Amino acid sequence: MPATPLEVENLSAGYGPTRVLEGISFSVPSGARLAVLGRNGMGKTTLLATLAGQTKRYDGTIRIGGADVTAMPSASRARKGLGYVPQARCIFPTLTVEENLFVGLKGRPKSALEEAYGMFPRLKERRRNLGNQLSGGEQQMLSTARTILGRPSVLLLDEPLEGLAPVICEELMAAFAELAKTGDMTILLVEQRIQSALDFADHVIVLERGRLAWAGTPKALSDDHAAVERLLGVGGLH
Amino acid sequence: MQTVFSIAVDALAYGMVLFVISIGLSVTMGLMRVVNLAHGAFAMIGGYIASYAARDLGLGYGVAVIAAVVGTVIIAIPVERFLYRRIYGAPELTQVLMTIGITFCIIGIANYVFGPTLKTIPLPSGLQGSADLGFRTIPVHRLFAILCGLAVAGGLWYAIERTSFGVKLRASVDNASMAAALGVRTEIIYALSFAVAVGLAAFGGVVGAELLPVEPYYALRYMVTFLVVVSVGGAGSIPGALIACLLLGGIDTTGRYLMPEFGEFFFYLAVIAIICIFPRGLAGRTK
Amino acid sequence: MNAVFEVANLKKSFGGLAVTNDVSLSMAPGDRVALIGPNGAGKTTFVNLVTGNLQPDSGDVRLAGETVTKVGANGRVKRGLVRSFQVTRLFLEMTSAEHVALAILQRQGRTGRMFGNFLAMPDVMDEVSELLSTLGIAHLMHRKVNEIAYGQQRLLEIAVAMALRPKVLLLDEPAAGVPQSDTGRIEQALADLPADLAVLMIEHDMDLVFRFAKRVVVLAAGTIIFDGSPADVTKDARVREAYLGSYANASHAA
Amino acid sequence: MAAVMNTEAGVSASARPHRSLGRDAAGAVAILIVAVIGYFLFPDNLALLTRIVAVALLVLSLDLVTGYCGVATLGHAALFGSGAYAAGILSAHYGINDPLLMTLAGIAGGAVAGLISGVIILRGHGLPQLVLSIALIHLFHEFANKASSWTGGSDGLSGISADPILGYFEFDLYGHTAYVFAIVLLLIVFVLLRLIVRSPFGMLCRGIKEDPLRIKAMGASPKAALMKMYVISGAVAGVGGALNAITTQVVGLDSLSFTLSAESLVMLVLGGTGSLFGGLSGTVIFMLFEDYVSAANPFHWLTMVGALLIAVVLFAPKGLYGSAAAFFNRRKEAGQ
Amino acid sequence: DTIKVGVVGPFSGPFALQGKNFKAGIDAYMAINGNKVGDNTVEVIYRDLPAADPAQSKALAQELVVKEKVQYLAGFYFTPDAMAVTPILKQANTPLVIMNAATSAIVTKSPLVVRTSFTTWQTSTPIAKVAHDAGVSKVISVVSDYGPGVDAENAFKAAFEKEGGQVVEAIRMPLSTNDFSPIMQRIKDSGAQGVFAFLPSGPTTLGFVKAYNENGLKAAGIKFFAPGDLTQESDLPALGDAALGIQTTFHYAVSHDSPENKAFVEAAAKAIGSKAELSFPAVGAYDGMNVIYKMIEATGGKQDAAKAVEAVKGLTWVSPRGPVSIDPESRHITQNIYLREVTKADDGTYYNKEVQTFEKQGDPGLAAAK
């Protein structure tokens, strides 16, 4: 039985003096697909960024694969197997597509780039283009492909579908599911399209003003109309 | 005709010397995005070390050059660790403030330790004297500087564009936290690049000392020249810097021959013209 | 049909890659058009060409009959052509109120004024609060943009565009990054727009597209491959294959 | 919920203008108080204080384009020097010695230089822009050097004299008149600038600083606004230059030098860009510090200045005033 | 009483060496003559002015007068700095003793100015005769494009044409020139037999002299003439062999052979730390202090600028540079100008060897201006 890929205990974090997250605890079993939901500005991005070591942490511990990484800088966490696809995409604008991917390789041979091109043929066509010349969707593909190339054991995805065409979204969600199943990869997904997220995930947590407000299975959440209405504000929409 | 050739040779030599001295700045400014006004100060430190090694200790020129590069890098390590690391990614003007402060300190210390006089670096006999080009003679050390310039340009270009170190460096500069999130140890990458830039500064300071002699005020006296050639070339671009140095060297030299009293006008008008045509420098990386 | 907005034979290529390939399109007042298409099809480029952020290789852009191809980006805005950005472009150090106020003052031609503070101009402030509360971000009025979440920035981006009171509004993925709970606000804001305003919206969220659009234009590889009603677009085989995928089969209550 | 928040926002919105008006007045009073303290603290050193005011005007003018518009320039002394020469030439060559007329000449000279600088400098972005400004200041400097029959070349323009102000207040060795004159000019300029930076135009400029493309997409022309600001900036620098010419009665090439440009930028960043008090406090602190250490050790004071700059970046990265203001704001927020 | 002397000079920055020499000269004088004149103790207050900056100069002078209550102002390396101070002298009731600034006209700006250094006209005029005597009739003049450079050019031209020679071309080059190869090419192409040059001391001198050698001008027999700023002693170690044989005219050489100079050099070298750093501003400062001491003596320590200046008009003494006097009319120093040649000493160091003396030279610059 391998160690738990990701454990978070009593995490508080924020920006400068503003605290955004407050006492968050959860753990994710191996190969799990966890959806992180919440309304606008509730701290989803902050949570993932804190896990990746990019915001200020005030309190709490983070363990990856059993090892305490709380004090580690971002780069060391990445080397421990954490992969992060930020909401802002963070393409390296002056690098070509190929060079962007190259940074994500983490020392794997260059031939591995083909994996990324296999996933997104569009990127192969554009591989000599500079990052800042890509279309919005192409940037999103690049950002995701770049992180997956490093074969992370825990993958943090912050709205990876944003700006992608519906066909691509479907293919991508299928690919993520595949990775979680065969690639022994644990995935945390933040997504605005609640249905897509619930279809994909096997666990759900919901954030409300920086606190963990709900945790359970997708099915339980779908059934809990009150919670959906209160926490996600979409009850009346469907 | 002979005069034209002669001027061309002078221009080439002058441009290459400029290139050797300022290329390190192109690395810090274009690749690391630090407006490093203290570049000249590091070149000066190199010059002082070489002068001390060659003149006062009587070591050979080659040893002096190596001592200068290594010594300057060693001096620069704590400076990078405690000062520069604080301004990576900071607003440009903050960097200006910090690096000017560093320059002032280095000038003050150099003045105190070595006194305000000029320091020379004795050349080995092989580099002394002049070489006959047929239609004129040219100082051998200038030929040496041209060769050094070409070697540095080639090596640096390869390192930046073709090695994984280069890719990681450029990625770290574009977005340090994202690079870190992908497992790049940005601090080490930065420290290494800074060391390379400072080493190049020291090397340039020594090789160019015949043209720009070493004295405490060196750090400020040539600051503008370095800044101009690097920016006109497009910071971070090795070929750009090379072309800018040759072009500006050529214009400066020709202007100074034809109308010395308007030498400055020629040079700076050319700078304005080039930037108006190429607003990001000759080979500017788009941001 | 009297078109407020018309492009004719627009072409643009980047180093050999034809991104916009002979595109012609016109919109009448009151049009609600959705521009969809695969990633990299050239939608954003089209907007950039139309607004003057890029210069086309050939072709013309006309606003209310006047050719504006040679007019700068700001000149086109003055003539009523306003856009939002796909990736938010806001002033990080300025507050939400300042953004909207600036747009209002610019619309009124008052940004040249060197005296007086907008906070003391009740007409401006009222409009600012009204707009921001329509989009549900009034509580962020005096927060700097770099302190608010991305989804909220997206809403502000739309508020700025609306404050300019355009005649033709181009929205580049307005709902991207906005949580489902808040897309309703955007829809509401769009619905509240003056009826004679022509709106072109780029969007990948098909639910939103089908609720909003009365006409759908599909761009693929720089060429318009479909221009028709929302009902027809799901039936078009090429569009289904290139773009919609299984969405076309799913039931959507439009 | 939105409605509730809206009323909250409405309250704070209506509360703001009063506070800002109050703060404007308080700003002017603060300057006056500091000026009076300076007068009593350094009664024998009014020449230095007057010079600080002249340079402060240059730094304020630089703040307009750098702090508020984001134009990085190392050539701003061109505006100052042009003002100084305009005022100086009026007196030395045309015998017009009225200080107020000389100040007007300075304003005009500075504004024209601002226009020229704007036309050239605004053609570049980022580093190339910085280099354009460097090229420009060298051209101005060379030009003044060459036009020595007008400017006195490197020997400086001497032969300037200034009549008593309003025919009554004479410029004396102790510098009382000069100092009061300087403070009055500074106050007028400060109040005007305060209005401008808070006006819609000022807001537009701050927007341009952050993203000129976005401003275009809002229908405004960044270039036109920047040019306007450059001319205003030139007029302000010109006041400083004229003040310098009137009170020292010589104008040297140094007033058109790269060194002065760079120093003024250092002072601005030291105090904090993007706020008028930042520029003022940076100038006062830098020049007093420099005066103190260079008198204490005329030989090795540069090291001390360097250390000060480094310390400021390390401990007050937003500049002395900027960091202090941020600190108090945070305290206030925490308190609320 | 304590009598304060305010000295303004470049004690830091690119000209720090010259300022250091000011201080060395003053220290040497006070070491030899004590710090007392009668009952009065002399105290020197230094203020740093790193580069030409008249506004700052005036502010410093004002501060020295008003706050520090100095009775004498002295020093001043650059002309515009000195010029800026002249308007306040009368009201401040302080004499100004210039220890370097070398433009002729300064003394005309106020009757309270006395100069103990030299003028560029004074040092550049005799070299014309030297050139003529060496059989050179066509000379090209190359100077830095600033006040002193222009002075040097005019002085040389006037004197050389009077000798019957011809200045075939007069080039002014920017102060910031680093690479002199194109200038050397110009010199070659001009067909002149000799070159007259003036550059401010410092790194550019080194570049110029090296370029002269390396571009084969020396080998081609083109003679080199200059006033002594070009071969100031502190630059000689850097110039090295390149400078050998260069002839310059100047008012002072550290090697001057006289008991007064021996004592001076010993004291000044001690003050500055190393004899190698000693050069001409030191002697200007030394004699400046001498003049100030005489002034204090004459006024008995009372502040009376007019009387003080009156007292030193016509004053004659033997300076380390040789016999000198203050011209009563111009208040400028009359002195010998020496022709010197850069020579290698037995111990391997380089020095300016005096080979000819032009006695009792006044300032031709003032006459030329009239």
Ligand SMILES: Nc1ncnc2c1ncn2[C@@H]1O[C@H](COP(=O)(O)OP(=O)(O)OP(=O)(O)O)[C@@H](O)[C@H]1O
């Ligand atoms: N740099 C920052 N400084 C201060 N506060 C911030 C900063 N970034 C975000 N916040 C605040 O933190 C809270 C949470 O932001 P976060 O980006 O984590 O939300 P989110 O759940 O990802 O929202 P969205 O769905 O819009 O992406 C928001 O209220 C936001 O205003």
Ligand SMILES: Nc1ncnc2c1ncn2[C@@H]1O[C@H](COP(=O)(O)OP(=O)(O)OP(=O)(O)O)[C@@H](O)[C@H]1O
């Ligand atoms: N400056 C440029 N240089 C080269 N190629 C470019 C440039 N700008 C855009 N492109 C290319 O043009 C194509 C169209 O880009 P555009 O941004 O218009 O796509 P889009 O339809 O908006 O896509 P998305 O839905 O992903 O936002 C892309 O493939 C992009 O890589």
Ligand SMILES: [Mg+2]
């Ligand atoms: Mg988010």
Ligand SMILES: [Mg+2]
């Ligand atoms: Mg797009």
